[in-house]
Amino acid sequence: MRLELDTFKTVVESTPLVSIDLMIRNQQAQVLLGKRTNRPAQGYWFVPGGRILKDETFESAFQRLTKVELGKKLTLDDAQFLGPYEHHYDDNFSGTCFSTHYVVLGYEVVLDIEISDLPREQHGDYRWWSVEELLGSDLVHQNTKDYFFR
Template sequence: MKLELETFKTVVASTPLVSIDLIIKNKQGQVLLGERTNRPAKGYWFVPGGRILKDENFEQAFLRLTSVELGQEYSIASATFLGPYQHFYTDNFSGTDFSTHYVVLGYELTVDIDINDLPVEQHGAYQWWSVEELLNSEVVHQHTKDYFL
């Protein structure tokens, strides 16, 4: 269930959000990152993912997020749970009036995806990165790097 804009602003300003991040690796061990077009983390390279919606269980959320973010549904059973993470941002989706706090469930999935077929709603561009490259890059967000430290 999606919330009305003003209600969602109140939620983001008042509580942590729960989300799933998708750490996608290809068979060569490279990691899929997208350049974010929206706040928070706008302009940084980041793993795909998104919020869990109210009344959505983990399996439903995973199926929806992989469909929206990767263009194809994958089952949560095909992924490896990496653990919980915390993401703190000084801004939010609507501006800089309040911060954003995420409790993130990290899941790793190994699939070969053609980056030319990926949706562009959240990311303006996609690229496969080696772990060494992303850890040494100033344009990859620290929260993404944290999955590999």
């Protein structure tokens, strides 16, 4: 269920959001990152993912998000759970007047996918990165880097 805009702003300003992030690795162990077009983390390279909606099961959310973010519906059986993470941003989807807090469920998937086949709704560009390269880049958001410090 999606909320009306003003209600959603109140929720984001008042509570943490729950989301799923996807660490997509190809057979060469490279990680898929997209350059974010929206707040928060706008302009940074980031892993695909998104919010879990009210009354949506983990399985349904995972299938919806993989279809929207990757163009391919996957199930939780296709992924390895990495654990919970926490993301804090000074801005939010609508501007800078309040912060955003996410509780994120991280999942890893091994999937060879063509960048040209990926949806462009949330990310203006995509590329495959080595873990060493993304950890050393100021263009990659710290919250993405945190998935690779275990």
